[in-house]
């Protein structure tokens with residue numbers, strides 16, 4: 001190469017780096033089992049979420065945003081891959097069901113149990129891998145849930161740093177899952193913080209990571225276990241959420257079991273809200289507010305103690321209360337403060353939006369199930385989404401425009417969400433043509449998913 005050509009090549013590189021907009025930091029905050037109504041900004045009459053309410057006022061709040069599955073693991077994998085659970089292969093939780101009866105797995109048995117050996121197919125491309133390849137420093141702090149064998153852990157999946165628990169739920173203080181230690185630092189189990197409250201730990205690690213990487217574009221997946229029920233063997237703890245006294249004390253003393261359950265749930269959310277506030281303060285202290293996308297979202301509908309508000313059903317169900325969840329996003333200069341949108345959007349839109357926002361390339365040859373929803377959040381376009389389908393253990397839900405079809409052991413029917421957000425008026429008999437249309441769309445989707453590439457752990461034939 002001649003000297004002039006070399007000069008031109010260098011100049012072109014410099015010009016490209018100067019003309020490219022600064023890559024925004026991405027702070028993806030996911031809460032666990034927080035219901036549709038469990039935010040002050042959603043209209044809750046009892047829960048205290050001042051920092052998240054401020055975040056909503058500084059950006060956008062969505063009222064028709066759906067998780068891709070009504071419980072933890074598949075919802076999260078869909079968020080991180082942009083693909084339906086039935087396409088990416090993770091279409092159920094990685095979970096040992098005998099814990100439902102308080103069974104303590106001895107370690108030798110745990111070692112060969114589903115919860116220990118299952119994981120998201122390593123051929124799946126996660127958001128962390130795409131952002132890492134685009135130059136981001138990447139960290140995940142909190143719940144991982146994509147498998148606990150080394151090949152499934154974050155450091156093998158595009159993350160530079162990880163502190164958190166590997167499976168789907170733990171005791172907030174002991175960090176055990178029904179008696180089995182579950183906390184990891186990077187690739188190794190650790191009990192260094194046993195006895196300390198998880199929300200504070202995930203905040204501590206996030207603050208450290210932001211301090212270390214304030215000069216880089218960074219991607220933090222801050223994945224609180226709050227307000228998920230405690231996965232404890234102690235019958236006095238399990239089934240409840242755990243929270244420190246200072247957070248419990250912000251609410252009146254409960255009267256009765258249901259009130260106690262609600263009290264602990266709300267206290268854990270308020271504790272998390274304060275923690276999120278300190279993370280957002282740190283972003284401001286580094287002068288990074290303008291350059292940071294902040295997303296807050298729940299992974300599925302209301303768990304025990306959560307509030308679905310006007311929606312029917314809760315976590316695990318195909319009704320709206322299982323899948324329609326709070327979603328907030330702040331991106332100064334891109335999204336107008338105080339926006340609210342009722343556009344039909346889902347967790348499948350997050351991956352393409354963030355890849356685009358980062359100036360990164362979508363993975364080649366990978367079928368995505370969503371689209372970049374930024375222009376919708378900016379109020380410049382309507383949602384491209386016309387349908388969404390959920391399937392779990394023989395039950396299904398299908399939304400086609402305003403119509404929602406539910407088939408489940410708890411009941412079902414055809415509902416018009418434009419008039420009946422509570423799914424209380426079954427129109428199956430009145431509108432057989434509509435019923436057939438939605439049912440056909442669902443069947444077509446089932447066929448499409450069946451024809452998709454095999455993916456483990458459940459679709460590996």
Ligand SMILES: [Ca+2]
Nearest residue numbers: 032033072299
């Ligand atoms: Ca969850």
